[in-house]
Amino acid sequence: MKTPLLEAVNITVSFPLRRGLLGNVVESVKALDNVSLSVVEGEVLGIVGESGSGKTTLARCLVGLVKPDSGRVLYVGNDIFKLKGALYRRFRREVQMVFQNPYTSLNPTMKVKDIIKDVLKASGNWDARGEERVKDLLKAVGLGEDVLHKYPSELSGGQAQRVAIARALATKPKIIILDEPTSALDVSLQAQILELLSDLKRRENLTYIIISHDISVIRYISTRVVVLYKGRIVEEGPPGEIINNPKNPYTRKLVEDVLYLYEFIEKR
């Protein structure tokens, strides 16, 4: 078995709901409850769950934005919250994230060119060929040079999400964590972005963790699926198996509801 690239070991995260007089937490909610998962190189791990299932918190833990109360997150075997120096920089470079809403995840006061340039500089990839590399990255996500001097607000939703993907690619990552990358987009644009993600994975030899409430997106792109419900993993397996033979009652209900709603698409 291959060693996992990124791994979560028994992570638990709780958020305070109410604090007492002295600022001590009186009541809290568990967003993640003892969750373990791992992803090996070349995989596309899909995480599906409804709102409040903890899927975004899980994504944020995996990139180090949220530190779990207990448990560890390992990148090629090293605890990401204990990384220092070159190892830490390598982790930050090789693990990237793309957020749901490109308009809030891209700096609105910067032009597209500068957004990408900044990342190239910070990751030590800026040299004489820098300007060319910005254009190459935009080309890789299907954008022309006309967007170079635009601000994020001047882009359409699909274009802005492409810029966010280009920014993630700028550090030459090994793994990209995508949090609802298409749910703010229309279906025709969603199909374009899914097509782009599949192409990039092949060309750049990437590994993805993709998070969505939409099981049809997860089914389309993933090689393995994890179902998250109320902060726990309730089912895990190949996408076809999860859809055709769901074992957990929650998964069964989810698949049933989606099949009902998409009845007229499925039987076309």
Added chain:
Amino acid sequence: MGGSLLTIKDLHIDYRARGETIRAVRGVSLELGFGETLCIVGESGSGKTTLAMAIAGALPPNATIRSGEIVLNNVNILNNREYPRKLVSLIPQEVGSSLSPFHTIEQVFLDVLTSKGVTDKGEALKIARSTLSLVGFSDINRVLKSYPHELSGGMLQRVLIALAVSRRPLILIADEPTSMIDASLKRDVVELLKNIVLTQSASMIVVTHDIALAPHLCSRIAIMYSGEIVEDGLSTEILANPMHPYTVMLLESIPRILSPRKLKAIPGLPPDPRSTLTGCSFEPRCPKAIKGLCDKIKPPLSTIESTRRVSCHLVQGKEVTLNEDPSS
């Protein structure tokens, strides 16, 4: 059917923004009969919400109806500002910001019903209770005493549906009732709206980007693209046998879960809404477009079968010639 309840003729709506004119609705004509249900399906910027707002009389101040007619119950509502708005009820998309945070649900119901002419408080409360129970609430006293922030998003949406129904409208308009919610909640909303149409015998217009859900909600679909209706007809027929290339490609771009296959995305983007279009609006993205025809002459929305209208030269086929005068 006692004739048409709503008739829209060649409607054009513009927005003024930063000194520019955005042409949101470009010549829409459609009819809705008594008790009929219609889904207006389109992607962002297609003009579907603008069209619905115009019917509900709720266009934002920077919108102008440039030309056309909206005839509701034999009255042209565009020339008649006094015509009762209560004939059309709107269920807004934004659940969180649609209710005043300072009023309880009971106060909101009383306000809405008073404006409709129900001045007796007891009578108004009776209507409130019955519509709240219609949308599936059992603990009605608690809901009536609640402020909006005390209810969940799903509960608020049901309150908004109940409010819209309580005015006993002839047409109920729902703006994106299923966007941004989970599958199980989506299913609940779909079943609730279906049930309401059945029990209230109202006509309904649902504005949605989700064509997959349309046949569940409405008997007819109108597909909008860059401000125009490009295809309309019976929901199940359109899903089984789409005719306009845009509809065909839109359906191909939806991922399926039982029989997954490679998605075919529609290349490119919709045209700039500030531009004046010559020819077919979908021509730049259409793989079947014929140069010299589709980019020059705008295809009319013509009746193909008794229940279907399509605006595409390729579907209408033979009788179109390259020399045809575009104005005829």
